[in-house]
Amino acid sequence: MHLEICLDCVESAIAADRGGADRVELCSALREGGITPSAGLIAAVRAAVSIDVFVLVRPRGGDFVYSGHEFEVAREDILAAKKAGADGVVVGMLTAEGRVDVERTRRLIELARPMQATFHRAFDAAIDLDRALEEVIACGADRLLTSGGEPDAVQGTERIAKLQAAAGKRLRIMPGAGIRLSNARAIAERTGVGDLHTSLGTKVPSTAIHSGSRVKIGAAADEFSRYLVLEEDVRRLKASLDGIPSGARTN
Numbered sequence: 684m685h686l687e688i689c690l691d692c693v694e695s696a697i698a699a700d701r702g703g704a705d706r707v708e709l710c711s712a713l714r715e716g717g718i719t720p721s722a723g724l725i726a727a728v729r730a731a732v733s734i735d736v737f738v739l740v741r742p743r744g745g746d747f748v749y750s751g752h753e754f755e756v757a758r759e760d761i762l763a764a765k766k767a768g769a770d771g772v773v774v775g776m777l778t779a780e781g782r783v784d785v786e787r788t789r790r791l792i793e794l795a796r797p798m799q800a801t802f803h804r805a806f807d808a809a810i811d812l813d814r815a816l817e818e819v820i821a822c823g824a825d826r827l828l829t830s831g832g833e834p835d836a837v838q839g840t841e842r843i844a845k846l847q848a849a850a851g852k853r854l855r856i857m858p859g860a861g862i863r864l865s866n867a868r869a870i871a872e873r874t875g876v877g878d879l880h881t882s883l884g885t886k887v888p889s890t891a892i893h894s895g896s897r898v899k900i901g902a903a904a905d906e907f908s909r910y911l912v913l914e915e916d917v918r919r920l921k922a923s924l925d926g927i928p929s930g931a932r933t934n
Contacts, residue, residue, distance in 0.1 A: 684871060684924040687737070687857065688912055689713070689882040691720070695912035696728045696736075702917025706735035708773055708801075713882065713910070715744040719760045725767040737771035737801060738764040740791070747777040747805035754787055761795050771798045773828070775805030783809060783818035792823045801826040804859065807833075816846055819854065826855040828880055835861025836870055844874040864920045871927050879924070883917060884910030 688699040689708045699707050709728055710717035718741045729736050740760045742753040749757070754776075761772055772795045776784035783806070792800040802824040809815035812832050819827050829846065831839020836858040847856045858870055859880030867879055887909060 700732040703921040735770040781810030830860035
C-alpha cells in the first residue's frame with residue numbers, strides 16, 4: 684500500500700519521509716485547495732527527502748477550466764518541476780461543459796515524461812464520472828486522485844470501489860480527501876486500491892513573538908498558525924495499513 688502525503692513546506696516533507704510515506708504531493712496555498720509551488724520550494728524539498736516528490740501543477744485556485752495563458756503557465760511549471768528533479772506531476776483540466784479536457788491534459792502529460800502523472804480531483808467536478816474515468820485513461824495518466832465525486836473519500840467509498848473495478852490495470856485509483864488514521868484501513872480494504880492520499884496536517888502556533896496585529900494580509904481566519912505534517916502521525920497511519928494486499932476488497 685503506497686501512502687502519499689500532501690504538504691506545502693520542507694519541514695512537512697521531511698516528517699513525511701521519516702514517518703515512512705512513499706511520496707509527497709508538493710503544493711502551495713493548501714487552504715484554497717492547493718496551487719503550484721515555487722521552483723525554490725520544489726528544489727528545497729527535492730534536496731531534503733529521498734522519497735518521490737510529485738508537484739501539483741495548478742495555475743490558480745477556483746475551477747479547472749483554464750485559458751490559453753494559464754495552459755502555457757502549466758507547461759512552464761512542468762518544465763520547472765522536471766528541471767528541479769521531481770518524480771511526477773499532478774495535473775487536470777476540464778472543459779466548460781464539465782468533461783475532461785483530454786487534448787490539453789494529454790499534452791501536459793506528454794511534456795512531463797518521463798515523470799509520472801496523476802490526474803487530480805478536477806475529476807470529481809466532472810459531470811459524468813464513468814465517462815471521465817475513460818477520458819483520464821485516454822490522457823495517459825498513471826494515477827487518479829479522487830473522492831468518488833463526494834465531499835470526502837469516506838462518503839465516496841462505494842463509488843471509488845466501482846472506479847477501481849472499472850479501471851483495472853489501466854489506471855491506479857488513489858482515494859483522497861478526509862482520510863485519517865481512524866478510517867484509512869477501512870477505505871483501503873473496501874475499495875481494493877493500492878494508493879492512499881492524505882494531508883494529515885496538524886495545526887501548530889506561529890513562532891512569531893508579536894501576534895496581536897489587527898491587520899490581515901490574506902483570507903485565512905487565523906494568520907498566526909499553520910498546518911504541519913508530524914512524523915509520528917505518518918508513522919502511525921502507515922503502520923495501520925500494514926498487511927493490506929493491493930486489490931483485496933472486503934465487504
